[in-house]
């Protein structure tokens with residue numbers, strides 16, 4: 254079982270379409286069932302109708318699924334219960350620090366992504382959530398990563414080792430407004446839905462040790478999925494392909510008369526598939542894709558210079 258998990262915060266563009274395609278191709282090659290999960294918890298960033306648009310884009314490419322769509326926004330009580338259990342078992346704790354306080358903490362080292370590592374200020378500070386919010390400040394919930402070291406073998410990226418406490422720090426599992434954080438919701442869902450294989454962009458590789466810690470804390474070590482993190486499509490500046498590089502939304506190409514086959518030929522080349530001349534739908538690529546031939550480095554694409 255795997256999942257296609259679009260977040261309706263924007264339209265599908267060439268970069269995320271390629272990652273979805275790789276995930277789908279592996280599923281159809283290896284016989285994994287596919288669940289479509291709409292990750293719509295990031296309230297302010299969710300765009301109305303973007304979920305339908307993402308579904309249309311996937312269908313236009315010829316990517317199908319076996320279950321879903323399931324919307325995370327319909328599962329809030331389930332996430333809340335998980336958060337409460339972590340707090341009750343002292344695996345997580347309330348934190349009333351503002352972002353500014355975290356950023357200015359003198360001891361805070363920088364994580365690789367430039368964010369500050371939370372220095373653990375509120376660890377053991379409050380007996381309960383009620384006590385934490387007594388002063389009138391809202392409390393986020395952080396997972397305690399004390400002494401946590403996580404190793405895993407990534408199918409594509411190879412062996413990984415993270416000293417989570419030092420490199421990433423205690424991470425938020427519920428935001429101060431009560432919204433479950435990405436790491437928490439994903440693990441609760443993947444575990445509940447029986448997901449065994451996760452394929453995603455390697456910008457998420459440092460989410461994986463955090464998610465593995467949540468599996469362990471839930472007592473679900475035997476259900477930790479296999480991970481496959483693949484390189485991204487980036488703009489000429491080396492940053493993940495995005496709006497600032499130009500409009501690469503599938504919907505824009507579609508309305509300009511570009512065919513599914515033309516898009517799949519480009520995406521197919523980016524997946525290391527050579528024999529693509531007759532491709533008209535995603536099915537045509539299933540037998541031709543080989544993970545071992547997937548380029549090991551990011552694909553650089555400049556939408557202002559290169560045309561399909």
Ligand SMILES: [Zn+2]
Pocket residue numbers: 347348349350373374375376
């Ligand atoms: Zn704090």
